[in-house]
Amino acid sequence: MKHVQSLELLHASLHIREPLELRERLDRIMRTARDILGLRRLTLFLADPEGLCLRTVASTALSPGSRPIPLTDSENPVVRAYSAHAPVFWNPQMPTTRAIRLQPPYDHPVGLPSDGFLNLPLIVQGRVIGVLGVEHPEGGWILDRETIQLMELFAAQAATAIEHARLYEEARRIAAELQQKVEALAQADAALVESVRLRAMGQMASGVAHDFNNILNSILGQVQLLQTRFAQGSVHAATIKETLRLLEAAALDGAEIVRKLREFTRPAEEEAFVPMALDKVIEQVLDTTRPRWKDQAEASGRRFRIVTECASVPPILGNASELRAVVTNLLFNALDAMPQGGTVTITLRHVQRGGETAQRAEGLIVNGEWGEKRRRSERGGVVLFTMTDTGVGIPDSVKARIFDPFFTTKGTRGTGLGLSMVHGIVRRHRGEILVASEERRGTTITISLPIAVDIPTVVMSEATALPSVPYCARILVIDDDPLGVDVLMAFLQTLGHEAVVATGGPEGLRLLETNKFDLLLTDLGMPEMSGWDVAQAAKTRLPSLPVVLVTGWGDHIDPSRLAGTGVDVVLTKPYTLSDLGTGLSKAWGASTVEPRRGYNVARCNETCEV
Known part of the structure; x- marks a missing residue:
């Protein structure tokens, strides 16, 4: 009979790894004790996290005691089993001081009453987590070797099950906390991107106003000239036609500035990346930021030279708004690093899988192994975007911190968010970023972005003629x-x-x-x-x-x-x-x-x- 019960317990143990919370696991332990072992009364005590007492967490008794048992109560049979790491028998008719500690190998029957409590330590990997208090089954028991070993097997399974339940609950708690942190980081990252975008717009605002003033000056001048010529009575049709053409061009230029500004500041939405041409992104940024690197600079006596060497490259998968923010912030950083003016060189290259690579060597980008792992893992290779300035360079003392949020060397002029935002966007695009710089020799920033592979084919339908609105609708x-x-x-x-x-x-x-x-x-x-x-x-x-x-x-x-x-x-x-x-x-x-x-x-x- 005890052999059959051992097999049934072994079968029950196969369910220990099921992901259950502690309360569900305790209920299963109670059902196993009742259905397989036929025990009358079972009580589970678990040590509190501080190791000060044992608390009742489950019991088959109608009115289980809930008062904690202090671990300092060394005469209590439950505490004795916990401290001795061994079974302890106790009969209510005997004083607690007479509780008997049972020791293996349990070779001979123990001459003890047929009724009483057997307290077994719950041990997991040599660590006692609680005590299992078992009252004798119906008809009493004989505490021979097989009986005690059967109870120890049950206690071992119960201890393992409880530990698994605790680990499961802890894993769920950690997962929930991690999810909250991920969501908080996502929100903070979105706010970071937006704040940097707004900062960039603030820097461009005066330049945009300059462009609009030029357009308004052109419009106002043409209108006043036309009015003056009308007053003088000497206006030719060709003059009117040319004036209207200039006014139309000025108005369309103003509309284009507004369009670029809105496109630039459009918030990045949660959407799937789409194929896009990185050279077009660079072109848009240079057009939008022209007031900053040309008009404002020349007005203050500085001259910046922008050199673009953009070879034909395959499309990448990305978010245009975020990539424009990346290029803009890198460009503004380069301009800030050249207070007396200088040259910014922007290049684009397609590096085939397993082909040319790049690494750091003496502060410069040269042939080598940087990014080789990335290129091997990306089908079609990567696009390398490089921006080099002739500025003051980055001191060795701050190189390790340039991607840290809120770290800036610009004093009150900087927020310390630009490169942190750039780094986050590049990572979201499954890319890599490398900054190589030497003081007084300038800075080179290289970004590696994977080629768009398996681009969905879009079937273009034949253009259909628009229906004409009825005349004089x-x-x-x-x-x-x-x-x-x-x-x-x-x-x-x-x-x-x-x-x-x-x-x-x-x-x-x-x-x-x-x-x-x-x-x-x-x-x-x-x-x-x-x-x-x-x-x-x-x-x-x-x-x-x-x-x-x-x-x-x-x-x-x-x-x-x-x-x-x-x-x-x-x-x-x-x-x-x-x-x-x-x-x-x-x-x-x-x-x-x-x-x-x-x-x-x-x-x-x-x-x-x-």
């Missing part, structure tokens, strides 16, 4: 900006359409209830109702009405997410006459509107006369 314009309305109405009339204007959302919706329109153009930012609200309300009443949202924030709106907004097309300010015509055609094609029947073409031609 009746269009409702909702906008509270008089100057913007005047330009839009003139554009619509030039395209051959009739425009009806409402200065706000509520007025425009009332017009929709009492009039028929072919299209709706609404501005986004209005005081009473936003353009989104107007579009939703209009689509609710007239589901087939094409709706165009006109906004200066169009480049921040994802066209693929317009479903359900009521907006068919977003028209971004500033827009040209051609942009407006294309936007109307797209909205018309996206809608199922039926042309108005019986429209008076003669009245239309009269109304839309230009």
Whole structure:
């Protein structure tokens, strides 16, 4: 019988490695004692973390005692089993001082009462974690060798199970803490990237203002010249045409500056990396930062020379906004390192797998082994981006700290976040970064980024012609900006359409209830109702009405997410006459509107006369 019980205990032990919390594990131990060993009463005592007492953690008794047992109570049979690392028998009829310690090999039956408690130490890897108190089974027991060894086997399994449960709970706790720390680091990293981006924008702000002042000066000068010539009565058609061309070019230049600025400052969103050309990223950064390294520098008597040696390289997988932030901060650091002016050289190279490598040697980048492990592990090799300046270099005393957050050598001018942010972004792109520098000999920064491999093939559908908006379509314009309305109405009339204007959302919706329109153009930012609200309300009443949202924030709106907004097309300010015509055609094609029947073409031609 005891042999069978041993086998059943062995079978039960196979479940010890199951990931269970401590309470579930204790319940299993109790069921095993009841179902396999037929024990009447079982109590589990575990030592507290400080090792001061034993606490009852599980018991089959109806009213188990919960009072801790101090480990200083050396006469207590439970404490004696804990301290002696050996089984201790005790019968309630005998004084606790008469509790008997049992010692192996248990070769002869022990002449003890058939009822009583056997206290067995719970030992894991030589360390006692508690005590298992077992009362005699139904009918009593004979404490011979097999019985005691069976109880020790059960105690050993219970100890191992409890330890596994503790480790499981500890692992879960550590995993939860680690997850919290990872999330906190991700948030801090995002804030770091954003703060550095804003710092970069602050440094460029005066340069952007300089560019806008140049554009405004050109526009103002051309307008005043044209007014003066009109007053003198000597304006030729060719002069007017050339002046209008210059004004248009100036306006488009201003729009391009705004577009680049917005694209540069667009927050990096959580999105999958996409294939991109690193040379285009460099080109965008140089265009956007030109006021800093050219206009401002020349105004202060410094001259920077930017040399680009960008060979044709394969695309990489990355986030354009983050990579622009990397190049911008490295460029600004290089400029700061050359207070008297100097040269910044930017190179791009494709290094094939197993091919040329680079390492540090005497502070310079030369042929060698740096990055070889990375190149061997990346199919297609890597792109090496290198930026070298002729500045003051980095002192040996601070080289080890340049990637530390908040470490700066620029005093109050620096935040100490630039290179830390750069390092984090490069790592996120599965890249490597190396800084090699010598005092008074400049600095070279090399970034290794893996080539984009297995790029998904995008099947381009054949271009389809946009449907034409019917001539002299009746269009409702909702906008509270008089100057913007005047330009839009003139554009619509030039395209051959009739425009009806409402200065706000509520007025425009009332017009929709009492009039028929072919299209709706609404501005986004209005005081009473936003353009989104107007579009939703209009689509609710007239589901087939094409709706165009006109906004200066169009480049921040994802066209693929317009479903359900009521907006068919977003028209971004500033827009040209051609942009407006294309936007109307797209909205018309996206809608199922039926042309108005019986429209008076003669009245239309009269109304839309230009």
